[in-house]
Amino acid sequence: MPLLVELVSPERVAYTGEAKMVICRTTTGDIAFLPGHVPFIGVLATHPVRVLLEDGGEQIIAVHQGFVEVSPPEDGTTRVTILSDVCELSETIEVARAQQAKSAAESALASDSEDVEAAAALRRANVRLSVANA
């Protein structure tokens, strides 16, 4: 029985599909979900989420914070829901824009290493690039 994966952003359901395994990073560390995982709620870090598909393929999603919930199994299906303000599938990422954002954030950090927003922007850009290049 596969996992049912749902990626929900405030504006719409960005992705639904079945998968063998979901790997993501919470604020305390990486965690992987297999079918039948115990119910779980975690806070996600800014990091790519890897969805290993049934057919052996892999869908990588850039998630910039959010939550992951593993619901109690219903009819033997385990549902993994990822709630995130900003989440992008690897296909939709514009590499050039992310590259630009990265260099802008880097130069902002170079002048002011305490700049929290620039640090966050740099993290987001890095996640985007790693997702797009994967």
Next chain:
Amino acid sequence: MPGAQERVLRRRIASVQNTKKITRAMELIAATRVVKAQVRANEARPYSERITEVIQDLAAAGADADHPLLRPIEKVQKVGVLVLSGDRGLAGAYNTNVIRAAEQEIQDARSKGLDYSLVTVGRKAEGYFRFRNFDIDASFSGFTDRPTYEEAVAIAARVTDMFVNGGCDRIDLAYTRFITLGTQEVVVRRFLPLESEATIASAGDAGATAGFEFEPSANAVLESLLPRYIESRIYAALLDAAASELANRQRAMKSATDNAQELIIKYTRKMNQVRQEAITTEIMEIISGAEALADDKSGPEDLLLDHLSADPFPNVLDRRTQHSHHETPRT
């Protein structure tokens, strides 16, 4: 040459015709956009549903409900009002209704001797309250017919700040709820503190048995989840208000178009009548003019009654007898 009145009417018909074209176009635009707004509202629903589910699961698992956003109201001294109106008019009573409701809410607070703070969304509410010298703490505008999540985040941040640090003990939200295309309703509901008894306690014990694991901890999850929950509720309200605004605009423009059509018919009838009258008058003038001329040529005796009533068909009888004469020999 048409008379002066007829010309005025003709011009007025042309101008109403133009107005009708505009209102008709606006009606069609609103009609397509209201459908899109509904679609967006539906697409946004899963997120807020899921986030509510997660909160309920958290509550069932015994997360501490002692969060500032959940603290119950003890004594209200200051009321915050968040009103969602439109940026543009020509939407029937849409803006007026929601602004009235918000003003009512503020007057209520004032009459009880409470302080208030006001956050407006949409140019119409801002203009209304500014003109009447209300204190506006923050105003947002420029997106009401197509709100995005970022705007909801900005509004949520401001409102949460007012509640947590700004001394507001309660925040009310006034907006127009979209029920169907034909019905929208202005609602004023408590927005903050979150109704813990409704969202959290109603979760029941269904989730409690599920035995959730939390990372880092239930309280930490709740803490980072609640702001998202507030954002998604504001976003949902914004989308509802946008759909309502467009539905109202569509209805208003439809009746404007209908009224324009009615006016055109009325003016056209009036114009025809005026024209007919002008023609009749002209004919009368010509006839009486011709008669006056005729009067000059022949003497007044031409019009004497005995001239007119003299036998008009003097030969009729004779002609008939002639006919019968002709036909008899053949038989």
